Amino acid sequence: MLSAEIIQKIRKIHIRAGRQVDSVMAGQYRSVFRGAGIEFEEVREYFPGDEVKSIDWKVSARLGRPFVKRYREERELLMMLLVDMSGSESFGTRENLKRETAAEAASILAFNAIRNNDKVGAILFTDKVEGYIPPKKGAAHVWRVIREMFAFTPAGRGTDIGAAVRFLGRVTRKRSIAFLISDFLEPDQIGIRAQTLKGLGAISRKHELIGMMVTDPGEFTLPGGGMVQMEDLETGERLWIDASDKAGREFFEKQMIAGCRMRMDALKRANIDCVEISTAGAVADALTRYFRMREKMRR
Numbered sequence: 001m002l003s004a005e006i007i008q009k010i011r012k013i014h015i016r017a018g019r020q021v022d023s024v025m026a027g028q029y030r031s032v033f034r035g036a037g038i039e040f041e042e043v044r045e046y047f048p049g050d051e052v053k054s055i056d057w058k059v060s061a062r063l064g065r066p067f068v069k070r071y072r073e074e075r076e077l078l079m080m081l082l083v084d085m086s087g088s089e090s091f092g093t094r095e096n097l098k099r100e101t102a103a104e105a106a107s108i109l110a111f112n113a114i115r116n117n118d119k120v121g122a123i124l125f126t127d128k129v130e131g132y133i134p135p136k137k138g139a140a141h142v143w144r145v146i147r148e149m150f151a152f153t154p155a156g157r158g159t160d161i162g163a164a165v166r167f168l169g170r171v172t173r174k175r176s177i178a179f180l181i182s183d184f185l186e187p188d189q190i191g192i193r194a195q196t197l198k199g200l201g202a203i204s205r206k207h208e209l210i211g212m213m214v215t216d217p218g219e220f221t222l223p224g225g226g227m228v229q230m231e232d233l234e235t236g237e238r239l240w241i242d243a244s245d246k247a248g249r250e251f252f253e254k255q256m257i258a259g260c261r262m263r264m265d266a267l268k269r270a271n272i273d274c275v276e277i278s279t280a281g282a283v284a285d286a287l288t289r290y291f292r293m294r295e296k297m298r299r
Contacts, residue, residue: 006150009100014146017107018139020284021115028291029112033077033177033208042070077118078135078174080207081106082164083149084182084214086126087157087233093218094279102181102214103149104283109179110142120145121172125164126156132171157234159186162199169203178203181212184267187234190259192266201270211267211274213260220256222249 002010021029043056046066054068083106089099096104110120114137121135122145131152133145161182168178180200184192203209222228225244231237242248267274275290277283 002147002151010143010146010150013100013104013107014143017104017111017142017284020108021111025108025112025284025288025291028288028295030116032291032294043067044070077113077116078172078176079109079113079118079120080135080168080172080176080178081109081120081122081145082168082178082180082182083122083124084126084159084161084164085124085130085149085152085154086159086182086185088159088183088185089214090233091219092216092279094216096279098183098214098216098279099149101277101279101283102212103146105181105212105214105277105287106149106179107142107146108284108287110145111139114138114142122148123164123167123171124148124152124154125160125167126154127158127160128156128163129167130154130156132167135172157236159234161186161192162196165199165203165209168207172207176207178207178209179212180209181214183214184211184263185234187232190255191262197266197270200267200272204270204272209272211272213264213267213274213276214279215260215276216279220253220260222252224249 043059044067046055046060046068050068054070056067056069059067083102085099089097089102091098092100106122113120117137119135119137120141122131122133123129124131124133131148133148159182161180161184165178165180168176172178186193186196200209222241222243228241228243230239230241241252264274264276273290273294275286277286
């Protein structure tokens with residue numbers, strides 16, 4: 001059973017996400033993401049202004065006057081949300097944990113999809129795939145996706161992004177818009193493993209894969225003084241750091257910022273869009289900026 005506090009958080013995110021999609025982000029998703037192809041609709045007589053290349057020459061020759069083929073865009077899309085549930089997602093120094101920020105991002109994306117009559121599915125993963133929600137339509141389904149992310153208790157603490165994208169390839173035959181929501185922190189790694197990037201590149205040739213990197217300001221700074229004990233939330237490893245040393249604090253900050261940039265640059269080199277969403281910022285604003293950037297690129 002979920003606590004009253006958790007249920008209240010789920011309701012808050014559910015309501016806020018729906019309002020943001022209806023107001024701030026109205027129409028952006030539809031203009032940015034299009035269907036996977038076109039479907040034949042009809043053959044009709046040629047009218048002045050129709051493109052010559054659309055003429056159906058066989059039908060025209062048989063009937064003795066020009067006819068054209070008409071197609072319509074296959075509008076329905078499939079959205080898949082790949083959500084990192086590893087130990088590092090339980091970190092947070094602002095109002096929300098990284099996991100809660102990821103849940104808000106997933107709910108906004110899901111609402112965008114169902115407002116356009118698209119299906120939404122989710123894959124929850126740690127160092128293995130631990131949960132799968134098959135794609136469906138409807139507002140009630142979005143509620144289930146959000147609830148699962150809050151109620152889910154993962155067995156693992158580590159991160160294996162490659163396992164998640166391989167699972168996506170197995171369960172989703174139709175081309176999808178796949179959002180990979182993670183901090184992209186793999187155990188004992190500053191950047192992203194070459195093997196992981198190879199898997200991401202392979203799946204992005206079949207699906208449109210977009211990375212959403214969840215960050216928290218507390219990851220990049222140390223307190224102003226004293227000895228600080230730090231714990232790796234995925235491995236459980238602990239160490240003490242002297243936070244009273246200014247040079248040490250500056251070195252830590254530079255290393256953490258460089259690691260974040262390294263991961264983002266690695267995704268870009270693999271031709272995968274990457275959107276940063278921070279626990280200290282508005283998720284809808286970050287997504288709106290990304291959608292606008294995509295719109296400009298399409299023009």
